[in-house]
Amino acid sequence: MPLISTSSLTKRYGSSVTALDGLTLDVEPGIIGLVGANGAGKSTLLKILLGLLEPTSGSATVMDMDVATQGPEIRQYVGYLPEHDCLPPDVSATEFVSHMGRMAGLPPAAARERTAEVLRHVGLYEERYRPIGGYSTGMKQRVKLAQAIVHDPKLLLLDEPTNGLDPAGRDEMLDLVHRTGTEFGIATVVASHLLGEIERVCTYLLAIDAGKLLQSAPISSFVERTGTLGVEVEDGADALAERLVAAGLTAVADGRNVLVDCPDERPYDIVRDVIDEMGLALTRLEQRRHRLEDLFRVEGRTDDAA
Amino acid sequence: MTRREAAVVPRESATGAIYDLGYRGYDGPRLGRRAAFATLFWASLRAAFGLGRSGRSKVVPWGLSAIMIVPAAVAGAIQALAPGGLSPFNYDNYLWDLQPILALFVAAQAPELVSSDQRNHVLSLYFSHALARSDYALAKFGAMAAALFMLALAPLLVILLASILASPDVAGAVGDQLGNLPQIIGSPLIYAVPLAALGMAIASFTPRRAYATGAIIAVFLVSAAVGGILSEAGRGRLSLVAPLINPFVLLDGTRNWLVGNSIPDSPVSRADLTLPVFGVLTAAVTLIAIGAVLWRYRRIAA
Structure with missing residues (x-):
């Protein structure tokens, strides 16, 4: 069963901007790097897979479920880390992550328990009880990752997870992404414009450019x-x-x-x-x-x- | 699956050696869309009163709640101390008299519920869960309506309690007041649902909280002022329909039609219109406002 499969997927904004241009691909589970320049269509692809955006034409399936008709079912098993800020400043990480866990369908007790666990996994300790507004960028990225894995998704979509981080923060985030993909066993798609990052953590590479598929192959075949x-x-x-x-x-x-x-x-x-x-x-x-x-x-x- | 097994591995970290139990998966139930809806509704209702938030976000909702209840409590206390004295308040006129407080609550808390999710881009997280866009809109609207209902119900319950306690025959008074229950429950409902719909319709269109608050206040102020001026200055037909511009006049008319008596010398009693007109207009405004909220959330980018 392919993890993600798209068939001539096209997305246009208005009449002039084409974000995805007849994209057809099949991806097996693993840590998949989705690489392309800014504006290549990475975020658009992720949003279509989540059902946040409707494609202009073409179709896509995630875990054999149709994006167009089974959006809610897909989203129960998908975790998403958006590229931009997405955290309310006035609540604590514990409260927010647990709230998102419940939004993802966890019963209250399970949401609390898993919140404590995933916050520990992403390396947030004492500060998790403080309002998110006072966090550093690195801590915010960790909260974003925590809310994406709190419900133990089968598929994790990470849009520029190292956005805005300093080199040390980058390394730590990439280690975390690698751990979620290997140790936690969650199939992961990492969108990034930085090849070096993809090379470090991913097993498979999808390169897109101007909404078209450039390459789709295991990383090892590139770095022989x-x-x-x-x-x-x-x-x-x-x-x-x-x-x-x-x-x-x-x-x-x-x-x-x-x-x-x-x-x-x-x-x-x-x-x-x-x-x-x-x-x-x-x-x-x-x-x-x-x-x-x-x-x-x-x-x-x-x-x-x- | 290997990841379900908890491997105990000591790991060095900044806080010293900790025992990492490893990542554990989750095989329990996933409750789906209805549970997500309920979660969002309750969380938003709590947020409407600043519960679980900083002290600063409690000031406005609790301050307004207090102001809403104080007149009823004072009147009740006077009634108890000087039995036989007439309270200026009853179930008919209380919400009408305190309409500015209701309007302020909507203006302050409707943006609290929806604007910040837009400004902080939390919407893309909500929409990436099992929740449908319409679910989000309706849960937020429902929470706002529930909060307003509680705000409006509380003082009427105080009036109820005061009149029972002030009566020499408590058991008899309880019996008498049972007949007022439709009014005690109905009036807050009639006020809460349309006000919440209006507030949400305005607030959901801007991520800026201050703009939303200003716009809601402006709508209430301007409609009340215009309605008042036109009904004073206008002649004939115009002065007859002018009060209908003011949402609170519509609400009072609907209440008057469904569960209570008219308030002497109020715009509704002066308007000399058949009461169902108020009811139909209230329903129309409410439905249009809810439609606007749903439309907004179907279109909004996330």
Whole structure:
């Protein structure tokens, strides 16, 4: 059973803005990264899956339930963390999360119990009894996450969960997202415009651009080793490249780097010996991998060509 | 499933070593849409009186509630001390006389119930649960109506209590007052439902609380002033229908029609219209206002 399935899903705002343009995709459970630039249609897709927005045309199912007709049933099993602020300032985190738990259908006692539990999981302790208005951005994001998981959803939709956080807050939030996806076992969709974040926590990648599907594949297929060794030296990259070619390797200089093809392990020793003989200052030696950025770079080129 | 098992793992944290019981799932019942509706209704009713909120949000609702009850209590006390004296208040005129307090309560608390959810974008969370948009609108309207009903009912109960206690024959007085129950329950209901609908219709259209409060006060003030001026200055037909602009005149007329007697020298008694006219107009205004609230929440972006 696909977790999420859409078929030529289109959403237009007015007559000029097309947020989703015939999007067709199938997603299996996991931690799914939904990546795209601002305005690519990430939030629109999440809102349609929740039934907050009606698509202009096309259809979508979540856990085999139709978004158009079974919205309330779907929403019982979905947790949502919106991109923007969504917390009332004058109530405490405990009260708010428990209220949202009951809105999601938990009986009062269960709502109280689970509220205490999820607030502990997201790392809110003494401050949970204070009004939310006085919280830092990081604490607010935690409350938003807590209200999204208080009813133990089967699917979690997170829209820019690290929005507005400092680097430390980002790391903590990403760890939390990773835990909810793995340890808590909740299928999670993380929308983000930051590839690095998606790369860190997700197992599967959906890339959309201008409302169209760009890529849909496991993360591992993007970050495989390329079989290229990057050698960074202080000076003399060109000379090094020449010597390596003379030694029978395929090597090109690229700025301070020399890129060496590595079909097997033989080049490592040669590179080491040549650098030693030339007395060069070696700064870095690394196995090159595909980066997610390449995905967009390549796509950008084909766009230009078209 | 492995996540249902509670794995006890000591974990270092800022607060020292804590024992993390692990995440536990939830396999219990999920109560669905009706429970969500009931939850929102009760939470909003509590919010209308500032319960569970800071002391500051209690000042207005409790202050107005006190002002609403004090005249009835004072009149009752005087009645008890000087038996036989006539109270200026009865079930017919009390809510009419204290209409500014009801209007202020609507103006202050209707925005409290709906504007802040819009301003703080809490709506997108509500709408991402089992609740339908119309459920949200109706739960909020219901809570406002219930709050107004309680506010209006309380002083009438004080009048009831005072007249029973002031009577030399308490048992007999209880019997006499039983006949007034439709009026004691009915009048607050007749005032509460249309006022809540009007207040919600205005408040739901702006996320700014101050604007909403101002608009509601303006509607009551302007309609009362215009209605009064036209009925004084106008002639013939105009002066006859002019009072109908004022919602409180409509409410008093409806009350007069359904559960009580006319108030001497009030706009309703002067208007010389058949009473069902007030009832029909009240119903129409109420339905239109509820329709406006539902329309607003069907369209609002979340």
